[in-house]
Amino acid sequence: MILQGKGLTKQFTGLLALADVDMCLRENEVLGIMGPNGAGKTTLFNLLSGYHRPTRGNITLLQTDITFFKPYQIVKMGLARTFQLVRPFQELSVLQNVMVGSVFGPGRKVSMAEGEKVALEILEFVELSHRARALGKTLNIQERKRLEIARALASNPRVLLLDEVLAGLTPTESQEAVVLIRKIREEKNISIIMVEHVMKALMELSDRLVVLNYGRKIAEGTPDEVIQEKEVIKAYLGEKTSA
Amino acid sequence: MHMQAYVKPVAIALIMLSLLLVPQFATTYTTSVILNILMWIGLVTSWLILAGFTGYISLGHGAFLGIGAYFVASYWQILPFPILILLSGLICVFVAAVVGYPVLRVKGPYFVILTLGLSEFVKYSLVYYEVNIRGTVGRILLRTPSLENLYYWVLVICLLSIATAYLIKRSRFGLALMSIKDDEDAAEALGVNAALAKWKAFAISAFFPGMIGAVMAMRWTYIDPYTVFNPMMSFQVTITAFLGGIAYVHGPIIGATMLTLLSQSLWARYPNFYMIALGVILIFIVMFLPQGLAGLLSKINVPGFIKDVFKNVSSPERRKEL
Numbered sequence: 333m334i335l336q337g338k339g340l341t342k343q344f345t346g347l348l349a350l351a352d353v354d355m356c357l358r359e360n361e362v363l364g365i366m367g368p369n370g371a372g373k374t375t376l377f378n379l380l381s382g383y384h385r386p387t388r389g390n391i392t393l394l395q396t397d398i399t400f401f402k403p404y405q406i407v408k409m410g411l412a413r414t415f416q417l418v419r420p421f422q423e424l425s426v427l428q429n430v431m432v433g434s435v436f437g438p439g440r441k442v443s444m445a446e447g448e449k450v451a452l453e454i455l456e457f458v459e460l461s462h463r464a465r466a467l468g469k470t471l472n473i474q475e476r477k478r479l480e481i482a483r484a485l486a487s488n489p490r491v492l493l494l495d496e497v498l499a500g501l502t503p504t505e506s507q508e509a510v511v512l513i514r515k516i517r518e519e520k521n522i523s524i525i526m527v528e529h530v531m532k533a534l535m536e537l538s539d540r541l542v543v544l545n546y547g548r549k550i551a552e553g554t555p556d557e558v559i560q561e562k563e564v565i566k567a568y569l570g571e572k573t574s575a
Numbered sequence: 576m577h578m579q580a581y582v583k584p585v586a587i588a589l590i591m592l593s594l595l596l597v598p599q600f601a602t603t604y605t606t607s608v609i610l611n612i613l614m615w616i617g618l619v620t621s622w623l624i625l626a627g628f629t630g631y632i633s634l635g636h637g638a639f640l641g642i643g644a645y646f647v648a649s650y651w652q653i654l655p656f657p658i659l660i661l662l663s664g665l666i667c668v669f670v671a672a673v674v675g676y677p678v679l680r681v682k683g684p685y686f687v688i689l690t691l692g693l694s695e696f697v698k699y700s701l702v703y704y705e706v707n708i709r710g711t712v713g714r715i716l717l718r719t720p721s722l723e724n725l726y727y728w729v730l731v732i733c734l735l736s737i738a739t740a741y742l743i744k745r746s747r748f749g750l751a752l753m754s755i756k757d758d759e760d761a762a763e764a765l766g767v768n769a770a771l772a773k774w775k776a777f778a779i780s781a782f783f784p785g786m787i788g789a790v791m792a793m794r795w796t797y798i799d800p801y802t803v804f805n806p807m808m809s810f811q812v813t814i815t816a817f818l819g820g821i822a823y824v825h826g827p828i829i830g831a832t833m834l835t836l837l838s839q840s841l842w843a844r845y846p847n848f849y850m851i852a853l854g855v856i857l858i859f860i861v862m863f864l865p866q867g868l869a870g871l872l873s874k875i876n877v878p879g880f881i882k883d884v885f886k887n888v889s890s891p892e893r894r895k896e897l
Contacts, residue, residue, distance in 0.1 A: 381764065383760070402763070402768075403760075403763040403764055404763045404764075404765075404766050404767055404768050404769070407764065407765060407766040408766055412764070412765075413764055415760075415761065415764070419757075419758045419760070419761040420757075421753070421754050421757035421758060421761070421762075422757050423753070423756070423757060423822070424753055424754065424757065428750065428753075431750060432750060432751070432754045432762065432765045432766075432767065433765040433766065435747055435750060436747075436750075436751060436765055436766035436767045437765050437766035438766070443747070444745075444746070444747055444750070447747075468757075483765055484764075484765075486765075487765060487766055
């Protein structure tokens with residue numbers, strides 16, 4: 333068990349965004365999070381990465397309780413995330429963008445020279461080397477998504493949270509991204525949690541799925557098990573009235 | 576090709592040499608004008624250590640100048656001058672560190688207003704102290720050092736601030752600050768301790784106006800809270816920075832030189848017109864020159880050595896393209 337959340341609850345004013353959710357991530361596993369809009373997927377990510385503090389519950393990463401850690405401390409512990417709305421540093425070059433991750437992300441102090449070396453390797457890995465000197469703001473959407481992943485990888489994480497990295501991509505680009513995610517898992521030995529609306533990709537990539545609806549976990553299991561669950565079908569397609 | 580490699584160091588060496596020789600050969604008037612230019616370069620460059628790198632626009636920079644000036648006025652002829660200058664800088668670092676911790680949690684326009692409010696607070700607290708407790712309006716400083724002496728102090732402080740900004744831009748610390756400017760949340764997600772980095776930048780940037788205030792108090796020889804804590808100082812720092820171009824280390828040099836020369840030529844004869852000109856310039860930069868004069872310089876094809884002097888000072892990605 334590399335990452336574990338117990339009884340995670342997040343109460344916003346007038347809205348229970350997440351209610352008593354247990355989840356865990358195993359070594360070298362891809363865990364998919366699915367659920368309709370507003371189900372609490374992004375809230376779960378924000379709790380795990382330290383952007384929100386849970387109202388109740390706790391989070392353990394590699395035997396350390398990180399429930400009240402700040403985002404920059406959590407990266408250094410080995411959990412990196414991407415954002416749904418990609419946020420490249422506009423005025424920095426692609427290389428500098430990745431260097432922010434490789435210099436400040438790891439748990440130890442990294443020099444600029446070493447950070448640059450790591451960043452160049454990562455850019456090679458995500459196939460973005462040809463854009464290394466371009467400014468962040470000049471990238472197209474596919475390149476931005478790759479940069480987002482590259483920056484997160486640069487911190488040398490054990491766990492990677494991918495928040496809708498396929499959204500906004502064309503089917504071809506999306507397929508290329510799926511290949512990249514597989515490559516991350518196989519070559520880097522990183523465990524991945526991904527939130528995705530593209531069901532096909534989620535089914536293809538995930539070892540297990542957790543399904544959320546109205547902030548509650550309604551199903552968990554392998555993709556094949558989960559899509560047969562009544563609750564899941566109900567959440568996605570609605571209930572049959574004439575039964 | 577080989578000639579070009581020498582252009583920049585030679586030009587810089589020549590500029591340095593002429594700056595060193597100014598008090599020996601120039602008239603008192605010219606020396607005092609150049610001293611003013613150097614003062615503004617130091618103020619603006621140090622202001623940019625926070626504002627340029629992180630985008631946090633402070634309207635309280637002038638307050639550090641005032642604190643430095645008042646500190647020297649209080650201990651003049653008690654402590655030796657160099658010690659006073661250094662202590663003025665350090666006190667401002669301390670004040671910035673104490674004030675900065677809560678203040679830097681506020682973002683955007685709120686931060687701007689808060690820094691202005693705080694510097695006004697310091698000003699009126701000091702007015703109260705002077706009038707009601709000491710029973711004075713201001714302070715007169717006697718037996719101050721010569722213009723030449725003060726000129727060299729300002730030159731040293733100014734060069735120190737440029738060197739500091741230049742080194743930060745190339746360091747880990749600079750990378751952290753620049754990532755904060757674009758997106759603080761994303762920077763934190765990548766491991767940058769944004770609160771700490773901003774705090775350090777604010778404290779470092781306060782060091783220089785503190786020392787400059789200490790030296791300028793000797794130049795002004797009369798100090799009162801309304802003049803040394805005049806918010807116009809902070810406004811002019813900001814305007815000069817934007818005129819020069821806030822993304823460039825050499826921006827303040829261009830901005831400060833232009834504005835000081837403009838003010839010297841207008842202030843004596845048409846004092847009100849200078850303020851109008853300042854307003855017009857501000858509008859013009861915001862609308863047409865968001866990158867400032869340094870940005871303009873990097874776009875147009877400047878013949879000769881000017882561009883060579885500046886080209887390596889600009890952003891790292893440009894440096895690597897060349």
